[in-house]
Amino acid sequence: MQTLPIFLASNSPRRRELLTQIGVSFDVVIPDIDETPFPSEHAADYVCRMAKEKASAAWQRLPDIEKQGRLLLAADTCVVLDDQVLGKPQDGADAAQMLSRYSGRCHEVMTAVAVTDGRTLRVDNVVTTVQFRPLSHAEIAAYVETGEPMDKAGAYGIQGLAALFVTHLEGSYTGVMGLPLYETGQLLSQFGYDVLPRTLD
Numbered sequence: 001m002q003t004l005p006i007f008l009a010s011n012s013p014r015r016r017e018l019l020t021q022i023g024v025s026f027d028v029v030i031p032d033i034d035e036t037p038f039p040s041e042h043a044a045d046y047v048c049r050m051a052k053e054k055a056s057a058a059w060q061r062l063p064d065i066e067k068q069g070r071l072l073l074a075a076d077t078c079v080v081l082d083d084q085v086l087g088k089p090q091d092g093a094d095a096a097q098m099l100s101r102y103s104g105r106c107h108e109v110m111t112a113v114a115v116t117d118g119r120t121l122r123v124d125n126v127v128t129t130v131q132f133r134p135l136s137h138a139e140i141a142a143y144v145e146t147g148e149p150m151d152k153a154g155a156y157g158i159q160g161l162a163a164l165f166v167t168h169l170e171g172s173y174t175g176v177m178g179l180p181l182y183e184t185g186q187l188l189s190q191f192g193y194d195v196l197p198r199t200l201d
């Protein structure tokens with residue numbers, strides 16, 4: 001029996017590519033939520049709340065007839081540095097400022113994934129530590145000039161040119177890209193959606 005496509009509540013091309021990588025078919029539904037953090041909200045609470053709100057808002061937009069037997073997945077990514085949440089840069093200067101703060105040190109990338117079937121909503125937050133080598137002003141300026149940082153949380157793309165900056169990573173590479181695939185597979189499985197068939201040995 002063919003499993004129905006899931007709904008992906010995301011505008012992110014990376015999340016679409018990553019879901020495609022594991023062979024999960026999906027229909028896109030775009031949620032509209034307020035992404036402002038609460039005053040002094042902890043980063044982990046923030047990304048989990050964002051993923052859950054994206055999932056709930058997108059689920060509410062769907063007509064009842066289309067929800068039958070379907071799952072919906074949403075995610076949210078942020079960078080955490082010195083207890084501060086860094087989202088997408090506002091402009092090139094903001095991107096350069098964020099990148100200069102990563103130079104020669106570690107930061108964390110958090111991606112929360114939420115899955116719902118309309119009755120239950122489960123969320124998993126995947127935290128990855130990323131070490132950058134020291135970056136010169138000229139390199140940062142040249143990287144910002146490429147435009148790569150602009151639509152990405154934390155102002156870089158590990159799957160792009162920023163691969164040249166990362167000396168070490170502990171956690172989930174796909175989580176840094178915006179959708180941790182191992183944990184996504186586990187969450188889907190908890191709802192009875194097995195990406196690969198599981199038979200008893």
Ligand SMILES: Cc1cn([C@H]2C[C@H](O)[C@@H](COP(=O)(O)OP(=O)(O)OP(=O)(O)O)O2)c(=O)[nH]c1=O
Nearest residue numbers: 010011012076077152153156157158176177178
């Ligand atoms: C750190 C990092 C982030 N990113 C991207 C992934 C996400 O698209 C984005 C995180 O921002 P989000 O606000 O989590 O997601 P989004 O606005 O792009 O998409 P949507 O809310 O519709 O799902 O940053 C990378 O592509 N590579 C990286 O190395």
